[in-house]
Amino acid sequence: MLDKTDDVSIATEGWLAQFESALATSDDALLKSLFHSESYWRDVLALSWNLQTINGADAIISELQARTIGAAPRAFRIDPDRAAPRRVIRAGTSTIEAIFRFETDQGRGSGILRLIPDVGSTLKAWTLLTALDELKGFEEQQGASRPRGQSYSRDFRGPNWLDLRKAAAEYAGREPDVLVVGGGQAGLSVAARLKQLQIDTLIVDREPRIGDNWRKRYHALTLHNQVQVNHLPYMPFPPNWPVYIPKDKLANWFEAYVEAMELNYWTGTEFESGTYDEAQGRWSVVLRKTDGSTRTMHPRQVVMATGVSGIPNLPDIPSLKAFTGTIQHSSQYEDGEAWKGKKAVVIGTGNSGHDIAQDLHASGAGVTLIQRSPTLITNIEPSAQLAYAAYNEGTLEDNDLIATSMPLVLAKRSHVMLTEQSKKFDQPLLEGLERVGFKLDFGDGGTGWQFKYLSRGGGYYFNVGCSDLVARGEIALKQFSDIEAFVAGGARMKSGETLAADLIVLATGYKPQEYLVRKLFGDGVTQRVGPIWGFGDGQELRNMYTRTTQPGLWFIAGSLAQCRINSKYLALQIKAIEEGLLPAARERRLYGSS
Template sequence: MLDKTDDISLQVECWLAQFEHALTDAGDLTLLFHPDSFWRDVLALSWTIKTLNGVDAILRELPGDARSARPIGFAIAPNRAPPRRVTRAGICAIEAIINFETALGRCSGIIRLIGDAAADNRLKAWTLLTALDELKGFEEQVGAMRPRGDSYSRDFRGPNWLDQREASAAYADRDPTVLVVGAGQAGLAIAARLTQLKVDTLIVERWPRIGDNWRRRYHALTLHNQVHVNHLPYMPFPPNWPVYIPKDKLANWFEAYVDAMELNAWTGIELESGSYDEAQGRWTVVLRRVDGTTRTLHPRHIVMATGVSGIPNLPDIPSLKNFSGQVLHASQYDDGENWKGRRALVIGTGNSGHDIAQDLHSSGAEVTLVQRSATLVTNIEPSAQLAYANYGDGTLEDNDLIATSMPLALARRSHQMLTEQSRQLDQVLLDGLTRIGFKLDFGEDSTGWQFKYLTRGGGYYFNVGCSDLLVEGAIRLAQFSDIESFVAEGVRIRNGETIKADLIVLATGYKGQQHLVRKLFGDDVADRVGPIWGFGDAQELRNMFTRTAQPGLWFIAGSLAQCRIYSKYLALQIKAIEEGLLPRATD
C-alpha cells in the first residue's frame, strides 16, 4: 500500500511502478487516480496539448494514448528538485518531478499524490503532467550536441563563419521551412527553438531594428514582473540586471540575442498576404519592404508571433472628430515632455493608460484619466508578484515545469486565493480608489489579473504610483459614461462642465489576432482557424502553441515566460511534422 511509509520518494516510486504496470499490462488504473484528478498531456502521449478532469475522463483516453505512445521507464527525475510536500491551490500534496520515455521521445512530468478519504486514505494521483522534452534522434544542437567548429577541419579557401551566416540569412537560392512573423519575445523564442532543431527558420519584423517593438514604446516603460521570470530560451539575463527591466535594455538584449543565437531575421519588412497550397503543402507569401519592393517566399509553416493582439483598437466615438487637438493611440505615444504645461485626456485605465497618464503628469502636463469600464488594480509589490512566488526558489527548468503542470481549474483556484490575498494587502489603496469613484473589479469569479490577461489581454493595472496620484487628486478621474460629447476644446460632461485638453490618448487596447489572420490570409482561413487566445469549452488556450485546423499555420504569444515554455512544444511539433512523425493539421 502506498500509504504505509513516511518515505516520500518511496511512495512516489511505488505509485510510478504501479502506474507503468497498469499502462503496459492493461492493469487497473482506477486505483491510482483520485476521483477529482487531472491529467495534462503536452505532446508526450497524445501529440496534443490537453487537460482531462476526473478519473472517468482520464480513463477514457489515457489507455488508448498510452498504447500508441508506448511509455516506459517512469522514475523520479535525477538532478531535479526531489519529491517534497507542497501546497498547490490550497491542497497539501506530495509533488515529484519524473522522467520517462515513449517510442519517439524523452519526456518529463510532475505527479502530485494526495490521500483518497473514500479508499482508506490511499495515496492517489491528484494531478499528472506528461510532457515531451525531445524527439529521439532529433535532439537540440546544444550542450553535448553543439557543433564542433573544428580548427583542423577548416577550409582556408572557402567561406568562413561570417560568409556562411550572411548566405544563410539571404535566402537567395532557397525558401525557409518556417516563416516567423514578429520579432518580439514570441518570435525570438520559437525561432531559437527551431534553429536548435535544425529547422530552417526566417523571422520577419516590420520595424527597422530587432527590439523596436519595445524600444518605440513610451519613454518610462519597464516590465511589470521581475527579471528571474523573464529569461529567453538558452540565454538567461546576466545576474547584474535590474529586478524590473527597462524597455530599451530589453530591446537591446533582443537584438543581441538574434546575433548570439544565429537567428535569420529580416527587418523593415512586413507580411502583406499569404495563401496556402494544399497539394504542395506550402504557403505563398508576399513580403513588402519599406521601399515598396516585394519578395515572394514559399515556407511550409507560418508562425504568427505578433502578440496577443496586434491591431490597435480604435473605438467608434462619433463626436471625437469634433476635437481640435491631437489624438493618439497608446501605441503611438512616446514621451510626455512635449506636453509640459498643457492638458491631456487619457482614455482607458489598463496598464498603458495609467502609465501614460503618470508619464504626462511627471512631465508637467495637467492630466485627466477617463475610465471606460471597471478595472482591476493591484500594487506592483508585493501583490502583483505573488503569482510568481515559485520562481523565487529552485531552478528555472523546474519552475517552468511546475507552471506547465497546473491545469486550468486549479490555476483558477490558485489565482482566486492570490486575488483575495492581494485585496487584503492593497486594502488602503483600494478604499482610496473607491472613495474617488474609481470602478474596481477583480476578474471573472475573482480570478485576478492573470486570467484577465489570458481571456482578454488586459483590463488591469499594476500600480507603480498612478493610483496614488488619482487618490491624491494630482491626476483627475472622469468616467466615460459621464461624457456627453467631444468638443473642439476637449469633452463636455453631462453636468455641463467642459474638461479642456490639447491631447487625447486612446489607451483602448488592441484587436485580437483573428482580425490580423483575416486581413492577411482571408475569410476562409480565419473561419477555419476560429478564435485565437482565451478559453473555449476546452481547458486550454484556443489555437495557441499547437496545430490548428489550417495546415501550416501556428500561433505563439504571451509573456516572456509563456513564450519560453511553450516555444519548445511548438517547435517539437513542427520538427515532428518535417520528419514525418505527425500530420500537418488537426482533424
C-alpha cells in the same frame, strides 16, 4: 495500494511503478485505483500529440487507454537531476509533488505527479503532467551534440563564419522551412528552439531594428514582473541585471540574442499576405521591404508571433472627430515632454492608460484619466509578484515545468486565493480609489489579473504610483459614461462642464488576433481556424502553441515566460511534422477543447 507514508520518495516510486505496470498490462482496475476521484491529467504532446487537460478519474482512464497503445509510455522514474519529491501546498491543498522522467516510442519526457490521500489515507494521484521534452533521433543541438563548425584544418581561401552567416540570412536561391512573423519575445523564442532542432527558420519584422517592438514604446516603460521570470530560451539574463528590466535594455538584449543564437532575421520587412497550396503543402507569402521591393516565399510553416494582437482598437466614438486637438492611440505615444503645461485626457485604465497618464503628469501636463469599465488594480509589490513566488527558488527548468503542470481548474483556484491575499495587502489603496469614484474589478470569479490577461489580454493595472496619484486627486478621474460628447476643445460632460484637452490618448487596447488573420490570410482561413487566445469552453488557450485546423499556420504570444515555455512545445510539433511523425493539422475538435 499505497499507504500514507512520510517517505515521499518511496510513495512516489511506488505509484510510478504501479502506473507503469497498469499501462503495460492494460489493467484498468489498477489504473483507476491510482487516481483520486477529483483528478487532472495534462498531456503536453507526450502521449496525445495535443495540449489537453482531462478531468476526473473515469475520463483520465478512458483517455489513457486510447493513447497508451500508440505511445507505449514506459521507464517512469523519479528524475535525479530535478528537485526531489517533497511536500508542498498547491491551490490550497497539501500534496506530495514529484518530478519524474519517462519515454515513449517516439520521445523522452518529463512529468509532475501530485499525490494526496483519498478515503482511508491511501495516496492517489491528484494531478499528473506528461510533457514531451525531445524526439528520439532528433535531439536539440547542444552539449555533446553541438555543431562543430570549422575544424582545426581550415580552408583559408574559402568562406569564413561571417561569410556563411550572411549567406544563410540572405536566402538567395532558397526558401526557409519556417517563416516567423514578428521579432519580439515570441518570435525569438520559437526561432531559437527551431534553430536547435536544425529547422531553417527566418524571422521577419516590420520594424527597422531588432528590439524596436520594445524600444519604441513609451519612455518610462519597464517590465512589470521580475527578471528571474523573464529569461529567453538558452540564454539567461546576466546576474547583474535589475529586478525590473527597462524596455531599452530588453530591446538591446534582443539584438544580442539574435546574434548569439545565429537567428536569421529580416528587419524592415512586412508580411503582406499568405495563401496556402493544399496540394504542395506550402504557403505562398508576400513580403514587402521598406524600399518597396517584394519577395515571394514558399515556407511550409508560418508562425504568427505578432503578440495577442497587432491592430489597435479604436472605439467608435462618433463625436470624437469634433475634437480639434491631437488624438493618439497608446501605441503611438512616446513621451510626455511635448505636453508640459497642457491638458491631456487618457481614455482607458489598463496598464498603458495608467502609465501614460503618470508620464504626462510627471512631464507637467494636467491629466484626466477616463474610466470606461471596472478595472483590476494591484500594487506591483508585493501583490503582482505573488503569482511568481515559485521562481524565487529552485531552477528555471523546474519552475517552468511546475507552471506547465497546473490544470486550468486548479490554476483558477490558486489565483482566487492570490487575489484575496493581494486585496488585503492593497486595502488602503483600493479604499482610496473607491473614495474618488474608481470602479474596481477582480476578474471573472475573482481569478485576478492573470486570468484577465489570458482571457482578454488586459483590463488591469500594476500600480507603480499612478493609482496613488488618482486616489490623491493629482490625476483627475472621470467616468466615460458621464461624457455627453466630444467637442473642439475637449469633452462636454453631462453635468454641463467642459473638460478641456489638448491631447486625447486612446489607451483602448487591441483588436482580437482574428482581425489580423483576416487581413493577412482572408476570411476562409479565419473561419477555418476560429477564435485565437482565451479559453472558450475548453481548458487550453484556443489555437495557441499547437497545430490549428489550418495546415502550416501557428500562433504564439504572451509574456516572456509563456513564450519561453511554450515555444519548446510548438517547435517540437513542427519538427515532428517536418520528419513525418505528425499530421500537419489537428482535427477540427479535440477532446476537452473548444
